[in-house]
Amino acid sequence: MSALDIFPPTRTAALERLARFIPNAGRSYAARRNYDLGAQGHTGVSTLSPYLRCRLITEAEVLEAVLARHSQAAAEKFIQEVFWRTYWKGWLELRPGVWEQYRADLQRDVDDLQTQSGLRARWESACLGTTGIDCFDHWARELVQTGYLHNHARMWFASIWVFTLRLPWSLGADFFLRHLLDGDPASNTLSWRWVSGQQTQGKTYLARADNIEKYTEGRFRPQGLATHAAPLLATAPHPPRALPPTTTPDPALRTGLLLHSEDLSPGFVLEQIAPLATATLSPENGYSPQTPAPHVADFRGAAMNDVTARWSDRLGERENLTTAQDIITWAATKGLDQIVTPHAPVGPIAAVLHSLRNHPDAPSLIAMRRPYDDASWPLATKGFFPFRKHIPDLLSRII
Numbered sequence: 001m002s003a004l005d006i007f008p009p010t011r012t013a014a015l016e017r018l019a020r021f022i023p024n025a026g027r028s029y030a031a032r033r034n035y036d037l038g039a040q041g042h043t044g045v046s047t048l049s050p051y052l053r054c055r056l057i058t059e060a061e062v063l064e065a066v067l068a069r070h071s072q073a074a075a076e077k078f079i080q081e082v083f084w085r086t087y088w089k090g091w092l093e094l095r096p097g098v099w100e101q102y103r104a105d106l107q108r109d110v111d112d113l114q115t116q117s118g119l120r121a122r123w124e125s126a127c128l129g130t131t132g133i134d135c136f137d138h139w140a141r142e143l144v145q146t147g148y149l150h151n152h153a154r155m156w157f158a159s160i161w162v163f164t165l166r167l168p169w170s171l172g173a174d175f176f177l178r179h180l181l182d183g184d185p186a187s188n189t190l191s192w193r194w195v196s197g198q199q200t201q202g203k204t205y206l207a208r209a210d211n212i213e214k215y216t217e218g219r220f221r222p223q224g225l226a227t228h229a230a231p232l233l234a235t236a237p238h239p240p241r242a243l244p245p246t247t248t249p250d251p252a253l254r255t256g257l258l259l260h261s262e263d264l265s266p267g268f269v270l271e272q273i274a275p276l277a278t279a280t281l282s283p284e285n286g287y288s289p290q291t292p293a294p295h296v297a298d299f300r301g302a303a304m305n306d307v308t309a310r311w312s313d314r315l316g317e318r319e320n321l322t323t324a325q326d327i328i329t330w331a332a333t334k335g336l337d338q339i340v341t342p343h344a345p346v347g348p349i350a351a352v353l354h355s356l357r358n359h360p361d362a363p364s365l366i367a368m369r370r371p372y373d374d375a376s377w378p379l380a381t382k383g384f385f386p387f388r389k390h391i392p393d394l395l396s397r398i399i
């Protein structure tokens, strides 16, 4: 089955998946979430991540549905995992330089692939799943075929990549970003940093054969894994910035709506505006200097078609754009005074919007942040454990 057969890119598919999962979101999730039973057996987890990633369904909707069926205590573990996503998004949003640093490190490592044939051969073998470490090879192929990996497999895979195969962490993060349907600048970059010991200073994650054997129910017991995981060279600390303020649209102005795959639930924007025209923004690959798997762009493109079809009576004419200049031309052609868009967190879409803002001919750009993000992101100043203490309060305020 292809990635898009497993993850149909529609909101209907997301809602059906959520409904199927809800009965298991309580204590059974806590008991089963760490077991990776193979591509056909990811039943202990929700597999909602591709949908949450582009907000075909939102975190608030998922949490609300879970809390309608389970108590907060029973669903504590699942709720915390959703808030891991929220925490990583907020953490990176407060420190956009970490994404820039990753992009620079990655470009350097990709350049090394051109000049160091030994490194290139080891990297290709890891990406093709021909290292001889059976579990690792299996996950490399599962990722390429399905666009998804179980969380525990991601942790083991990243650890083996860094500490056993001794490959640069940024090339591993890039391999994930080019293939995961849920590939995310925040969750992916920061998780790889966490495994390799750069996120929580001095702490690394070591994949152990007995742990892999237990949580794959004996499918694998790899030999020859690294027995030590010394943290990679620590990077300079990144003090958090304040979140930039948001502005509100002026309903009296001629308004265009700009949609993008960072947030495909535009209801909260359409409560405030009646757009004369709508454009969808799909920048040329800004996730990687290398070619991404076609299923990633196909998923995002189809998800965007799904949202524009569902909201068609509210959107006016629709165009597809890729650059800041395209947006300026579109706004001029339609005579727009104001462009309204859901806020795009750190990543390639935010980069296009940033260059639009700096362009002298650009119309005013209003990026609307959700109350969920506004309430939670500023709390991601330290580690997850201080952040976690706020979850009950956040739930009472935003759900």
Ligand SMILES: Cc1cc2nc3c(=O)[nH]c(=O)nc-3n(C[C@H](O)[C@H](O)[C@H](O)COP(=O)(O)OP(=O)(O)OC[C@H]3O[C@@H](n4cnc5c(N)ncnc54)[C@H](O)[C@@H]3O)c2cc1C
Pocket: 033, 045, 046, 047, 048, 049, 050, 052, 053, 081, 082, 083, 084, 085, 086, 088, 149, 150, 151, 152, 154, 155, 158, 176, 180, 182, 183, 184, 185, 187, 188, 189, 191, 192, 195
């Ligand atoms: C090296 C590495 C790379 C990762 N890269 C990504 C990525 O690019 N995009 C991404 O969405 N997640 C990433 N994760 C986090 C996590 O593995 C996935 O979110 C999870 O496996 C998705 O499966 P699920 O929807 O079945 O999760 P469930 O267990 O059902 O959890 C529900 C939701 O909570 C969120 N979530 C769960 N666990 C985590 C976590 N540890 N960190 C952040 N959010 C979490 C996801 O949105 C997920 O859909 C990464 C983890 C590691 C260790």
